[in-house]
Amino acid sequence: MDVQAYFARIGYSGPRDATLRTLRELHLRHAQLIPFENLNPYLGLAVPLDIATLERKLVLQRRGGYCFEQNLLLGEALRSLGFKVRGLAARVTWNAPQGFVSARTHMLLHLDLEEGPHLADVGFGGMTLTGPLRLVADIEQQTPHEPFRLLAEGPHFIMQAKVREGWRSLYQFDLQEQVVADYEVTNWYLANHPESRFVRNLVAARATPDRRFALLNNELAVHHLGGPSERRVLESVAALRNVLENALQIELPDVPHLDAALQRALDPR
Secondary structure, eight states, rough: OOEEEEHHHHHHOSSSSSHHHHHHHHHHHHHHOOOEOOOOHHOOOOOOOOOHHHHHIIIIOOOOHHHHHHHHHHHHHHHHTTTTEEEEEEEEEEOTTTTTTOOOOOEEEEEEEETTTEOOOSSSSGOOOOOOOSSSSSSOOSSSSSEEEEETTTTTEEEEEEETTEEEEEEOOOOOOOOOOHHHHHHHHHHHHHTTTTHSSSSEEEEEETTTEEEETTTTEEEETOOOEEEOOSSSSSHHHHIIIIIIIIOOOOOHHHHHHHHHHHHOO
């Protein structure tokens, strides 16, 4: 992996040692400068998970991606610095009805550090972690954005974020290691199945130092840290393009059917 190009993409010029300090800085910069987005499946384009393609798309072409792309790229960068990294898988519970059990459609990272095991995750859309967490249950942990915590439930952990005054569950996971072949199966479903949320809807998000942007089709939410949220409906392809390129900082792919796909997002069904 061309780590120097990755560092340039996220504006990092700090230490190259495998320490918690380095991890925190890389995690924050990645989350703020490489947006979450699903334009490839929404446009009917492939989503390969090999590192060469991920570098080309997320680093050189200044695009974003979803969890597998984001965390595989971060994981490879961390390994190149000497971090011990393992991939994990999670069942998403965010905005799911009570009792609903999903497939393991989310990826996160486990890291062994001198301070103990930690978790990293730069690919959970509008609630993406902006800092790593200690793998310790039942304590509130601060990040550059919201507080997070882990709850232990038998062999599983539940990731929660404090949203306003309440705790909300994001996903459930265990510590069984996953390999790229495991992710490929779920990735194919997310990128190709006609009922996949990422095929049917336009989704994008990015964190900045003082707010979070979250786009679902033509509905834009701006969540100010410690303050109110704003919501507005985008009513034209030009408005969608403006938000994607500026607020979300995505270099839009040069494909002939882009505007037609964005038009579809104005009237999702």
